[in-house]
Amino acid sequence: MPVMTAEDLTSFMEEAFPQVHEDFQVEEVRDMGLRVRLKVTDKHLRPGGTVSGPAMFSLADVGVYLAILAQIGPKALAVTTNCSIDFMRKPAARTDLIADCTLLKLGKVLAVGDILMWSDGMESPVARATLTYSIPPDR
Amino acid sequence: MPVMTAEDLTSFMEEAFPQVHEDFQVEEVRDMGLRVRLKVTDKHLRPGGTVSGPAMFSLADVGVYLAILAQIGPKALAVTTNCSIDFMRKPAARTDLIADCTLLKLGKVLAVGDILMWSDGMESPVARATLTYSIPPDR
Amino acid sequence: MPVMTAEDLTSFMEEAFPQVHEDFQVEEVRDMGLRVRLKVTDKHLRPGGTVSGPAMFSLADVGVYLAILAQIGPKALAVTTNCSIDFMRKPAARTDLIADCTLLKLGKVLAVGDILMWSDGMESPVARATLTYSIPPDR
């Protein structure tokens, strides 16, 4: 079961990632997973109003990271080692992205999480990603 | 052989990606590949001064995109469909990243490129990535 | 909605892939997805009785391929262009693997499918994979 709530994760981000925490909002925490929103602003957009690839990568990375923290607590310093991401559809213009994250493995050394994301209000996913995190031994 | 020079690519970026073109500098264009620099500034950094994952993803994405344009010209509208990226070492603090890109396939429908990147002046790579781009039929 | 049943897919495999069709059994076809079993025999095993990586790759590849055929019919000649696969746990010894496949995108040119697989009777997944298929224009 998770040991951190959505509020705990928000406070943690404010301290640990002052530059980006305003971009994300944890919507729901559940066992081995959570839902997080990218609050899309101009800096996330490409010409035409679509959300950029790096912004989607960023949402995937933050989502799985927070899902790990929610399970093991705020002390861990997990590091992304691998990401495979598929961009499947064009996001809706100037629309928040919602990502649903599920941890498939939470081992002593490695954690693996899946992400599916879509434009708020749309049904078809715009991207999917899988990320692996290395968890330092002294957690 | 490439049909665009480093200068051509720079001009293209200025027009097409006004928000990010200042971050990148094409250092060298060769047949089926090029070298590009991420001019690291505060916005690319995580606490501790290390370059963020999204900034590295962005360098990989731009690098392969420009390598494709260099071969087929500025009219194409290639779209990233897949990226797998491995983060292997911590980048040096507040140091530019250099990425070397090689196109492994440049087909009518899909292009595949490899990226290796490292902190300027260091020897061991910090990350590698492979990206697939879908090339629209009417190019 | 699918245009081929589990029986249709089995007949198709018998003709198209005589060398491997006996290894697989389609268990269930649903809209944009299916469930398929790898009937594990000696040739799929590594020393110690565990299912080999190539056998798991093979299950992922066949699963998404069949899920695409189920939707678009047996005439298509889809070709795997990319696979990212995560091996998360050791499979149970000498035990069938079950794979659940979901198509996330079925476009004119590219299809993307997700796979989760586990040892029959176990709960935790042993592997996950995402595969991209290129669909020839003249289907």
Added chain:
Amino acid sequence: MPVMTAEDLTSFMEEAFPQVHEDFQVEEVRDMGLRVRLKVTDKHLRPGGTVSGPAMFSLADVGVYLAILAQIGPKALAVTTNCSIDFMRKPAARTDLIADCTLLKLGKVLAVGDILMWSDGMESPVARATLTYSIPPDR
């Protein structure tokens, strides 16, 4: 520098992987890399005579595994945790595949290797792959 020669690796495979060792031949070992041949026989083929995807995956997996062993010796029990593979061209019919493997990282916990493979005698690569191995702590 490598601590095992091509002959050492061949002997190791004969003992550790009796079922598959005859399929592979190490052609050359160098620092942080090697070249290995898949001796293509009927079992590796798909209808039409082309080498199957699982056979190519298998070559990638064995190649990086042997490259790790060559550096750290035969006692290690490295486990594949992730593979991303891109299939870029159709292999030549009934022709051996050659894979060139380079280790990009050989850490205490994780190793990452790149593979490029092509049909013997051809120039353009048929596939590329990156694999991550987890190295058990007690090596």
